[in-house]
Amino acid sequence: MVGGGFxxxxxxxxxxxxxxxxxxxxxxxxxxxxxxxxxPVGVLSNCTDALRTDLQLHGITFDHIFPSAELGIDKPSPHAYRRAAEHMGIPTRALAYFDDEPTFVHAARTLGIQAHLFTSPAEFTARLRALGLPLTSRDRHEVPAPASAARER
Structure with a gap:
């Protein structure tokens, strides 16, 4: 117990x-x-077993939920990413992964995952469009898709 020792x-x-x-x-x-x-979208989080309850509280739905408390492995261990991909039935090379922690992005990249640093919803949207996802919603926080992504479609 954390409190007992500190x-x-x-x-x-x-x-x-x-x-x-x-x-x-x-x-x-x-x-x-x-x-x-x-x-399908999954979340891999170095989180307690409260993750599912917290997501439900806020009305946030994922297709796959992997709190490290359930996996028994924390990021940046390669086993955490592999285990999540395995449970989703998706090869690591077919995944797009976003995280706001550079160390976790780097770890995912070492496994061949298309990993990107999350910096803002606008950048996230632009990156997903560049990867070919046809997002249509417009939001005041959004930036236009890169010209190269627009030409590819």
Whole structure:
């Protein structure tokens, strides 16, 4: 137990930390909904077993959910990415992976996964379009698709 080894200050902080379930990002949730119209989407998270409950609380739906607490493996271990891909029935080379942690992006790339750093919903949308996903929603946070992606379609 974390609190037991680090004293009362940590024990006192655990309650508020556990109570904070985060705030949903409606732009990204909208993108997720649209992406799922075209292909299955999974989440691989170094998270506790509360991930499924938190997603449900915020109305966020994934086709595959892999909290590290259930996998028994954390990112950036290659086994975490491989196990998630295995459970989805998708070869790693056929995956597109996005993460806001550069170390995790690098680890995924070493397995042949098309891995990209997530910096914003607008950049995420542009990157997905460049990969060939026909996203149609327009949002004030969105940037135009790169000219090269537009020519490829």
């Amino acid at each position: 004293g009362p200050a940590v024990r006192d902080a655990l309650g508020p930390w556990r109570a904070d379930r985060g705030e949903p990002d409606t732009t990204t949730i909208g993108l997720l909904t649209e992406i799922r119209r075209h292909l």
